Amino acid sequence: MKIPDSAFLSRVLDGLKQAVLLSDSAKTVRFMNGAAEDLLHFSAQRAVGQPVMDVVPLGMILQAALIAGAEGTTTTLRQTPLRRANPPSEINVDCTVSALPLGEGSDYMIIELNQVDHLRKIAQETWLQDRQGAFGDVVRSLAHEIKNPLGGLRGAAQLLDRELPKQNTLREYTRIITHEADRLSGLVDRLTGGYRDIKREPFNLHAVLEHVRKLTLVEIPLGLDVDRDYDPSIPDVVGDREQMIQAVLNIVRNAVQAMGSRGTILLKTRVRRQHTLHGQRHRLVVEASISDDGPGIDPQLIDRIFFPMVTGRADGTGLGLAITQEIIRRHNGVIECTSEPGKTRFSIFLPMGHRP
Ligand SMILES: Nc1ncnc2c1ncn2[C@@H]1O[C@H](COP(=O)(O)OP(=O)(O)OP(=O)(O)O)[C@@H](O)[C@H]1O
Ligand SMILES: [Mg+2]
Structure with missing residues (x-):
């Protein structure tokens, strides 16, 4: 079997949903995948060669995890706040630091990050999506049920209006019916506007x-x-x-x-x-x-x-x-x-x- 080359492997890492960084023995960033760029609001181009502590702003707790990693201990920091610049925002992440097993003398470290509040957002999105989908079905059938009789109502008011003598004060009422029917019809149109096929x-x-x-x-x-x-x-x-x-x-x-x-x-x-x-x-x-x-x-x-x-x-x-x-x-x-x-x-x- 052909062994994949490093360009291929970095493409694989780039395709991962998990944010991954690689740090060398001097604790500088040597690699960062696309998901990490997204999560940290930091481009890989800018991050490579920078101290890990600057790119992953988790403070002393990360420093300690890197030291433990160099000694062979894998550490997971749970629900740790991470403050991002540009635009400024704070998220919570789980961060795992482990040594890359490359044989003797290697102290390359893998840093994996997982946004935890993000998971909650996805769950909310799915819930909202279901709710909206159901609302759309109700709107479509209600719109149909309302529009048909509304058309009849408006037509009848117009016929009545024509039957009434020009000066008759009752014509004010037929005008109100027509006007309100138009308003309701406009509202239904607006409501269904967002629910048409796209x-x-x-x-x-x-x-x-x-x-x-x-x-x-x-x-x-x-x-x-x-x-x-x-x-x-x-x-x-x-x-x-x-x-x-x-x-x-x-x-x-x-x-x-x-x-x-x-x-x-x-x-x-x-x-x-x-x-x-x-x-x-x-x-x-x-x-x-x-x-x-x-x-x-x-x-x-x-x-x-x-x-x-x-x-x-x-x-x-x-x-x-x-x-x-x-x-x-x-x-x-x-x-x-x-x-x-x-x-x-x-x-x-x-x-x-x-x-x-
Ligand atoms: N940019 C904004 N700044 C302040 N409040 C906002 C802003 N955008 C939305 N809102 C608030 O959100 C509410 C809901 O907005 P939405 O557009 O759904 O309804 P609406 O504007 O009240 O009515 P409609 O758009 O149907 O005429 C608004 O009434 C307002 O209180
Ligand atoms: Mg509005």
């Missing part, structure tokens, strides 16, 4: 964001800005352009409504390598984020904002984000949100191209 055509995500930007600039007050920071290298996304416009517009409109008369919305795109969505690892994922510097989402609502009928506005229907999430889900993507006063960010992750 097209599968390549489209440019920046064109979608630019379209939303233009639509928004027309309606917003002068003190509001919509800035952009695009990664020009992202390839086309496959899906439904119109629905994606709707999904992003719902987020941007919320930001505008929350901000009042001053502030900035930022539309940003980035490519993420080796990213997991719905339990599937993708070689390339595009992240489109919409941030605003408004007051932030009410902490009492934040866990539920993607559910239908959850609103913090007196005139809100609470459908915008539920529809957005359904559209993203149908594109096999994920939407996440973080919010604090002065910084609210919605991130849409969409898979690109083939899976590894």
Whole structure:
């Protein structure tokens, strides 16, 4: 049997979902796979040659594990907080340090990292996905049941209106019926909009964001800005352009409504390598984020904002984000949100191209 060469082996390591680093006897990084790049927000190119302690910021506890490793003891640090720079965030990881068995004199160390809060997120995603799928079925059948009689109701009101003499005050009532039937029909259309079948055509995500930007600039007050920071290298996304416009517009409109008369919305795109969505690892994922510097989402609502009928506005229907999430889900993507006063960010992750 042919023994695989080192380039082949590093490709195998790069394909692993587990984050793996290799440290030499001087405790400098000699190798780092794609999953570790993703987890640590550190490129392998930059990490190789750097002290392990700088690349994997777990503090003295990692130092101790490396020393124990050099003596042949495998150590697992459980649920250890790891603070990442750029953007700053804290995650919890399980970290295993073990010596690479290369024979005498070798003190190469393998460091494996596993994000533990990430596992909880995946479980939540699956739960949300099931819930949304079931909600979609209910919406489709309800929409059908409502729209048919509504059409009849509107038609009957119009016939009645025609029968009444021009000056008759009762015509005010027929007008109310027609108007309310139209409003209800519009609501049903909006609700079902996110639950239509989606097209599968390549489209440019920046064109979608630019379209939303233009639509928004027309309606917003002068003190509001919509800035952009695009990664020009992202390839086309496959899906439904119109629905994606709707999904992003719902987020941007919320930001505008929350901000009042001053502030900035930022539309940003980035490519993420080796990213997991719905339990599937993708070689390339595009992240489109919409941030605003408004007051932030009410902490009492934040866990539920993607559910239908959850609103913090007196005139809100609470459908915008539920529809957005359904559209993203149908594109096999994920939407996440973080919010604090002065910084609210919605991130849409969409898979690109083939899976590894
Ligand atoms: N950028 C944001 N800043 C502050 N709060 C937000 C932001 N985005 C969403 N929210 C909160 O989340 C709630 C839910 O938003 P969602 O779009 O689902 O419904 P809505 O805007 O209330 O109604 P609809 O979009 O159906 O007209 C909002 O009412 C608001 O309280
Ligand atoms: Mg909304």
